[in-house]
Structure formats: structure tokens, C-alpha cells
Amino acid sequence: MSMDYSLPRGTQDILPDEINYWNHVEQTAKHIFSLYNFNEIRTPIFESSNLFNRVISESDIVKKEMYTFTDKGNRELALRPEGTASIARAFITNNLSRAPQHSKLFYKGPMFRYERPQAGRYRQFHQIGVESIGSDHPFSDAEVITMSYRLFTSLGLRNVKIYINSVGSDTCRPVIEARIKQFLASNLSQLSENLQEKFKNNPLKILDSKDETLQTYLSGLPDMREALSQQSKDHFNFVISYLDHLNIPFEYKPTLVRGLDYYTETVFEVVSEDLGAQNSICGGGRYNNLIKNLGGPHTPAVGFAFGMERLIMLLKKQSIPIPKRPVLVYIAALGKEYQMECLNIAEKLRNNMINVTIDYSKVDFNGHIKLAQKMQADYMIIFGEKEFESKQVSIKNLANRHQDDVPFAGITNYFQTILGDAHV
Ligand code: HAM
Numbered sequence: 001m002s003m004d005y006s007l008p009r010g011t012q013d014i015l016p017d018e019i020n021y022w023n024h025v026e027q028t029a030k031h032i033f034s035l036y037n038f039n040e041i042r043t044p045i046f047e048s049s050n051l052f053n054r055v056i057s058e059s060d061i062v063k064k065e066m067y068t069f070t071d072k073g074n075r076e077l078a079l080r081p082e083g084t085a086s087i088a089r090a091f092i093t094n095n096l097s098r099a100p101q102h103s104k105l106f107y108k109g110p111m112f113r114y115e116r117p118q119a120g121r122y123r124q125f126h127q128i129g130v131e132s133i134g135s136d137h138p139f140s141d142a143e144v145i146t147m148s149y150r151l152f153t154s155l156g157l158r159n160v161k162i163y164i165n166s167v168g169s170d171t172c173r174p175v176i177e178a179r180i181k182q183f184l185a186s187n188l189s190q191l192s193e194n195l196q197e198k199f200k201n202n203p204l205k206i207l208d209s210k211d212e213t214l215q216t217y218l219s220g221l222p223d224m225r226e227a228l229s230q231q232s233k234d235h236f237n238f239v240i241s242y243l244d245h246l247n248i249p250f251e252y253k254p255t256l257v258r259g260l261d262y263y264t265e266t267v268f269e270v271v272s273e274d275l276g277a278q279n280s281i282c283g284g285g286r287y288n289n290l291i292k293n294l295g296g297p298h299t300p301a302v303g304f305a306f307g308m309e310r311l312i313m314l315l316k317k318q319s320i321p322i323p324k325r326p327v328l329v330y331i332a333a334l335g336k337e338y339q340m341e342c343l344n345i346a347e348k349l350r351n352n353m354i355n356v357t358i359d360y361s362k363v364d365f366n367g368h369i370k371l372a373q374k375m376q377a378d379y380m381i382i383f384g385e386k387e388f389e390s391k392q393v394s395i396k397n398l399a400n401r402h403q404d405d406v407p408f409a410g411i412t413n414y415f416q417t418i419l420g421d422a423h424v
Contacts, residue, residue, distance in 0.1 A: 010123025049078040055085040079112035092296035102134025120278030129305030136300035142242035165256035166236040207255040282306035330377035332368035334384030
């Protein structure tokens, strides 16, 4: 029987062509986050399964989608399905509550969920996320929402929508749930079995359902903000007025409740119509009880995470240009006897931060130029007998075919002059 070495279902290779998008998004995110004084944190890809069982016990992510395994020491471990639980764990483990300022952290990396793969939904996917830990002030909610808006707009995305809602605090939750039950009670028998079960156990989650018939019953749902305690109402109103103040466009969506179950107060999502079924790029919200529930000090926090794959799909869909890679110089030795000299030129250019590729298999002009074009090099340095004799190389601009003769000693200078600061 032959072995199966195929790519595991729901995973993908990210090839060099694609990686420019990844780098661009990662760099932009890092840049925006640092404008708000968020600093990077890296935590392990696997954690004790208990961590996720504790933090997101009610959601499908833990019930059905966790990649769990037992290691050789009989530890029950899980590949992280999301970042927030890990960051909360790290906050406790490293006593970050003792830090002088509240912790503003960001992270990036692979997450794992055993979901049914489809466009925009994978088993290994990548998130970039932020967690602002240690303040219950609505400024923090508004700050992370503003930061996400700034990130998506500076990437050039169009038509993204921010939806926000409040799921209230622990004290509001029963009131909200009672309202939902009251509103749907007369239509209960029309709902699917799954929804009836939610009606009983976790009515808030009903709102999140994509069930078509449910949507018709939900129209006319009363303003859920009325069910919030005064304190939660004030909190939410403050977030809204801050966003208004900064002209951040958002829409109040009373049915927004999010899949993970640690949220309190503000929840939000960034969606795009251009993405099809998996239209949520970014999700987040406040989680005031999570760190305490894990045995840490009472520490309110708020954050979000977005999916790299979905974001990049959207960049492509909207044909948003990303920065070109740096200029590439191809060096062509026309004969084996000139390869050593070419090597010196290459290293000298690299010392000056210019990207260089050199190929030793080709020794004729036609072979070189074909390869240089295939590699999408920008310039080709030609070094053959003529150049050796005259102590000048020919430098060809591969875009416009213009060619210059440049003395050996002037090569670096030549590129520095034409590239200016553009290549660094
Ligand atoms: P989440 O809504 O589960 O939230 O995931 C956030 C984003 O990750 C989604 O909007 C989506 O773009 C991406 N995503 C999720 N699952 C998949 C998948 N299977 N394939 C591709 N992309 C996916 C969280 O994970 C929370 N930890 C966010 C958060 C941070 N809340 C507070 N702080």
C-alpha cells in the first residue's frame, strides 16, 4: 500500500508568490498597533486542553472542533483554536497584572479548528489579534475598534462594515435571555431542533444562527439595549459616542452575539459583502470575567482577532495593490571564467542592501535573459569577454531595455543613484 503524503484537509501551503501579501498585512498591522502602543507577545501553539475547556466550554469550538492529543507524558494538550485564552493564561502565568501600565498586547500565528473546510474556512488558519488587558473603561473598547478600522482602511479595503452590540454583564444576561425567549416563544414549535435546544440552554446563541426561517421570526426583535442594566447601557453608549466622535462608521446590530462564549458588554465584528458565506474578517469584544475565571485577579479586558486568509482573499478580490518587492538585480556571467568576478560584484551589491540573484548553470546571453525575465528581475548585469577587457559591465534595464556601460568601480553607485532610497 502506498503512503498518503497529501496535504492534510483544511490546510494550505503559502508559497513565495503569496507571501508578499502576508508580509504586507503583518507589517501594516504591526505598524498600526505600535501607533497605539500595543506590543507583541508570542505564546505556544499548544496549551493544556483544560485551558480551552474552561474558557470556551459552551461553544462548538471546544465541543466539536478542538485538535486535542495526549503527549508521551500523558498530558492532555490542544492545538490552540484561538488566541485570547492563551494570552489570558500568559497574563496570569507571567504576573503581568503587576506591570505598571495595563497590558496592550498583539499576536499573530496559526490557529486550529476542526471545521468543515470551504472557501475562507480552514482547519489551520492564521490570526492576528490584540488584547487590551486591565481596563474596564469604554475608551479601551473604542480604542481597539478604532484601531481595527484604521488597520483595514490603511490596507485599502473598501466596503467593510463594523457591526457592534452589547451582550451586557452577568447581571443583564438573564434579562436578555428572558426577552429573547419571550419574543420567540409563540414560534418555538416552528424552529429547528437545534434552535429549540439553544432556546432552552443558551438563548443568546439563537440570535447568531444563520437559519433562514429564524431570520423572519427575528424581524421586529425589540431593541435589546433596553434589557441592559444602567451600567451596561452607559458603557455601551460611551463606546458609541466615542466612535461617533472619531467618525468611525459602524452599525448597531442587536442580533450580533459571537460564537465564543466569554464575552461581556461590547461585541463587534467586521464583515465584507465581497467574501461570500464566510464574510466575517474580524471579531472581538470585551471579556471582563475570563482572567478571573482562570484563577487570575479580576481583570477586565477587550480585544479582537482577524483571519489572515480571509483578509488576503478580500485584498485580492478588491484588486488592492500591495507594495512591490524590492528591486532585483540579475548577474549574468557569459562564460565560466567570469563567474568568480561576478560573485564579487554580487557580494558588493548585497553589502549595499541591493537584492541580487546569480545563476551558475547558464553561460550564454539567451539562457540568462530568459531566466532573468522568468524571475522578474528588474536589471541584468552582463559580464563577458568584452566587459572583462574594457573593465566595464553592461547594465540592462529589463523593463525598458535601456542599457548602460558602467565601470566596475561604479556599479554600486549606479544602482544607488537610480534606486534612490526606494530599495531599502
Ligand atoms: P473568532 O470570531 O472565532 O474570534 O475568530 C476571529 C477571526 O478569525 C474570524 O473573523 C475569521 O476571520 C477568522 N477565522 C476563524 N475561524 C476560521 C477558520 N476556520 N478559517 C479561517 N479563518 C477563520 C476569536 O478567535 C477571538 N479570540 C477574537 C477575540 C480576541 N476576542 C477578543 N479578543
